[in-house]
Amino acid sequence: MAVVVFSSVYSALLTVIFVILDAVDVAMTEAAVGTGVSTILLLCTLRYVRSEDIEHRKISWPFLLFSLIVGSLLVFGVASLPYFGDPNSAVHQHLSLYFIENTLEETGIKNVVTAVLASYRGFDTMGEVIVIFTAGVGVLCLLRKEEQSDL
Secondary structure (H helix, E strand, O other): OHHHHHHHHHHHHHHHHHHHOOOHHHHHHHHHHHHHHHHHHHHHHHHHOOHHHOOOOOOOHHHHHHHHHHHHHHHHHHHOOOOOOOOOOHHHOOHHHHHHHHHHHHHOOOOHHHHHHHHHOHHHHHHHHHHHHHHHHHHHHHHOOOOOOOO
């Protein structure tokens, strides 16, 4: 239960961070999928799993060591990232200026973010919508109660 609560809180905090970063579309997806649907699915799963079915294990030291090594590598990797919001970082040197300068002329869309999502990355966005729709239908199918027939 604690993992479900922490996961939900983490998703809620990510939603706030995405809103602060002006990525409202990503924040809405995180709020719906991360905070909402995932929490409901995990809580429903916990309801149907009995505690005696869970096997309590001792700590596996090789796996703990492996996790600590991977965690250390991730911290080292994050430390080498450019500063947040740095306009001179590599990610801002290539396509950003091209999109800002040419979006209106090439697409006729005034909002650069909308143009990138709907025009330049249209097939990718369509794929993401299909994945989210399929996940939603799957969740509805899992949560649906089967009707008993009188036959």
